[in-house]
Every structure is written in structure tokens, then in C-alpha cells.
Amino acid sequence: MKVLVLSSGGVDSTTCLALAVEQFGAANVTALSMFYGQKHDKELAAARAVAAHYSVEHIELDLAPIFRYSNCSLLAHSDKQIPQESYADQLAESSGEPVSTYVPFRNGLFIAVAASVAESRGCERIFYGAHRDDAAGAAYPDCSEAFKQAMNLAVCEGTGGHLRLEAPFVEMNKAQVVAEGLRLNVPYHLTWSCYEGGGEACGVCGTCIDRIAAFAANGVADPIKYTDNAENTEEN
Amino acid sequence: MKVLVLSSGGVDSTTCLALAVEQFGAANVTALSMFYGQKHDKELAAARAVAAHYSVEHIELDLAPIFRYSNCSLLAHSDKQIPQESYADQLAESSGEPVSTYVPFRNGLFIAVAASVAESRGCERIFYGAHRDDAAGAAYPDCSEAFKQAMNLAVCEGTGGHLRLEAPFVEMNKAQVVAEGLRLNVPYHLTWSCYEGGGEACGVCGTCIDRIAAFAANGVADPIKYTDNAENTEEN
Numbered sequence: 001m002k003v004l005v006l007s008s009g010g011v012d013s014t015t016c017l018a019l020a021v022e023q024f025g026a027a028n029v030t031a032l033s034m035f036y037g038q039k040h041d042k043e044l045a046a047a048r049a050v051a052a053h054y055s056v057e058h059i060e061l062d063l064a065p066i067f068r069y070s071n072c073s074l075l076a077h078s079d080k081q082i083p084q085e086s087y088a089d090q091l092a093e094s095s096g097e098p099v100s101t102y103v104p105f106r107n108g109l110f111i112a113v114a115a116s117v118a119e120s121r122g123c124e125r126i127f128y129g130a131h132r133d134d135a136a137g138a139a140y141p142d143c144s145e146a147f148k149q150a151m152n153l154a155v156c157e158g159t160g161g162h163l164r165l166e167a168p169f170v171e172m173n174k175a176q177v178v179a180e181g182l183r184l185n186v187p188y189h190l191t192w193s194c195y196e197g198g199g200e201a202c203g204v205c206g207t208c209i210d211r212i213a214a215f216a217a218n219g220v221a222d223p224i225k226y227t228d229n230a231e232n233t234e235e236n
Numbered sequence: 237m238k239v240l241v242l243s244s245g246g247v248d249s250t251t252c253l254a255l256a257v258e259q260f261g262a263a264n265v266t267a268l269s270m271f272y273g274q275k276h277d278k279e280l281a282a283a284r285a286v287a288a289h290y291s292v293e294h295i296e297l298d299l300a301p302i303f304r305y306s307n308c309s310l311l312a313h314s315d316k317q318i319p320q321e322s323y324a325d326q327l328a329e330s331s332g333e334p335v336s337t338y339v340p341f342r343n344g345l346f347i348a349v350a351a352s353v354a355e356s357r358g359c360e361r362i363f364y365g366a367h368r369d370d371a372a373g374a375a376y377p378d379c380s381e382a383f384k385q386a387m388n389l390a391v392c393e394g395t396g397g398h399l400r401l402e403a404p405f406v407e408m409n410k411a412q413v414v415a416e417g418l419r420l421n422v423p424y425h426l427t428w429s430c431y432e433g434g435g436e437a438c439g440v441c442g443t444c445i446d447r448i449a450a451f452a453a454n455g456v457a458d459p460i461k462y463t464d465n466a467e468n469t470e471e472n
Contacts, residue, residue, distance in 0.1 A: 066349055066352050069353060069356035070356040103352075106352070109345075109351070120305035141394055141396035142394040146389070150393055150394075151394070153382070154344055154383060155344070157386055158386075
């Protein structure tokens, strides 16, 4: 069976790719990465390195024009700064609105694109790295359980039952995803999660904070370097 | 309230656009058209003419790279011919598979793109011209009732309840959509439905056959010209 894996170059999707390679073999795995107009392309470079590491087919698509009207703080044309605080702190200030790093319906779009490509490539499964923590409270509505279930059904029905969407980590938290990745010898040194595009990860944006905590919960140091984070630096 | 309308330049979506303009006013309507790599761009040209007719904002996006691996017969790079017969005849020959004009998960992708753009433009509704006949039997799984319901839910949940998907014609058949369009004085002479890209519509592909029948059921001639169709020619 052939499987398509959504691969962003970050921790969750890289672990998901490693699991797909273990289960189906590299020859049956296609990794799909999408650029959406971020302030940098470090995630895409990481996704390329990961695909090369696993010797899987890698498809890249540029979806930036779709988001040209959004003022999400992650996007190159946005005048907003990327927040340097946890998701919990951002939500406390947001009056119930999504956080500024919410890219409008991005995950819905990514899954729909994946379904189109998977159907064209003869894949019967889409794997993606969704997990229990990735809604970050209510920061990302397109990571909610209700959304994932509805999208699962839409993909299955919209392809006449050919294709199924699977999120193997959906019952895990991010620390458990990293634990699974350590078992699988995932090359985390190749991955990139930080919202900023510096030479090193910033260590203080929402996604750096979550990543560092997931490694710390496993008692291991994150192999990438951080400009500003005492917790990880102490363990390195 | 602002509304985004999926506009393909065909009969159903143009009628849907006319209804949105009647209900919300042209200043609150944005039409969104997507090119997906067809053998011609006559639909896009029609969508442009329709948007100009109604003086609504018109956004165009090119999604062709997403479908570059598909061998759907509508696509420019495909070596397949577009069938010259009804959907019913095609399905009878297809052993339960989707017809050759099925573009993989196209409608799921279109709705997901619409959700991203609508969120960015401050729209609270997406209108689209789905109707009771548009699954053409089981020719198009991404037009089934189950698919539409699942996508509705995915859009609502994935945007934190900001956005809703509405298909005002979902209980109507195509002839009833045309009846509604005649009431609304829709400029059907500007629209294009034919899968082929000739100077005139072919009159013998699945979508021409359905379109001609919908006008005939209303006892009026379709205002566009057909190269090959006795039924419509007699009425013109």
C-alpha cells in the first residue's frame, strides 16, 4: 500500500514520516511539503533534508498566493510581529480569537491538497502528525478534534472511499510523539520548528517553547541549537 | 455580512453568484475562480465576464501545479480524450470507478481554498452552487451529499465557527437552478460549461448534455451556441 505523508520539516510530521517508512517501506512513501508564504523557508529546507535522509519521494508545492490576503504574523507580507510567548499567554490576551500565528484554514487546505495529490499518485492513505496538544488550547481551530473528524469523513466520502486520513499520534501528547521518535531514531537534528528564520531557533516563540518542553519531558536534550532558552541550554 | 462565492463561469455557480448579489449586494460579494490546468481557460474567461457584469470583486487563483500528477481527461497534460456521452453511459462502462473527468478531490480543494480566502477577506459565508444532480449518479464522489455535509462541518469547526458553507440549491435539480436563474435574469449568454474549449460548446460532452436538458425542461433555449446538438438547435 502506498501512503502520502504531510511533511513540514518539524518534529511531529518528521516522526510521522519515520513511522510510515517503518510500516510501509521508503519505496511506498511520498512526502508532501507546502510553502505558504512564511517569512522564511527553513521548514521547507528541513523537510527536504528529512526526505533525503529517508530516501522517499518528495513533492513540494507553493501555496503562498492563496494566503496573500491574510495578515497572519507568520507570513512574509504581514506587518505583525511573531509573539514571543507561550500559546497559553497569547490566548489569555486574545478574547477568544485565534492567535496571530493562525493561518486561515491552513490545515484544511493542506489536507485537501494532500487528498488531491494522494489520489493522483495512487496512495490509499494520508498520514499526518496531528496530536492531542496541537490545538494549543483553542489557539488553532483547524487542529481541533471536531475538525479532524470532519476532515477525515470529507476525504473518505469525497474520494469514493479510496482514500483514508490517519493521524497515528492523535491520542498522544507532544512528549509522547518525541518518545516514539526517539524509538524510531528520528534525525531531529535535521528538523526545524521555530517560527522565526534565524540561524538558530529563537527558543521563545510558542512552537519553540512546546518543542523544548517535549524533549525535556523525555529527559533528553533537543539536538538543535537555541539562541535564547535556559532550559534546553542547561541540558545540552 | 460579506460572502465569498465559488464562481466557475458555469450555469450553477453563476446562478449562485446572482442570488448572493440579490441577498447581500454586490459590494459585499467576492467571486473566487480557480484554474486547475484544464485543456482551455474558457471557464475562467466566462467567470471574469460574469464578475464584471455584476461589478463584484473577482479573485483568481492558479491551482494547476496541485493536479500535475493526475491523468484526468480534462487536464492539459492528460493523454485521455474527454468522453462524448452522458454521465449515465460513462458510469455504465466504468465498473464503479469515478468517470475520467473526475478531478481528484477537486471540490474538497476548492472549498478549502475558499475557506482560507474567505477568512482572510472577512467573509462569514461561502456560497457554492452544489445541487441535487451534480454528483451525476456516482460520477463525482466529491459532489455527494455525505461529502458536502462533512465539508460543511470541517469548514465551520476549522475556522472556530467564524465561517459557514451554504449551498442554496442543494435541494434543487439543475432544471430548478436554471428556473431560479431565469427569475434572477442571469446573463447565461456569458457562461461556459462545455469541457471542450472550442469556439462553440460541443453539445455532446456530459456537461453540455446536462445543461441543454436543464434549459429544455424550462421550455427556453440556452442562449449559447452549440456545434452539435439537435435538441437545442431546434429551440433556438
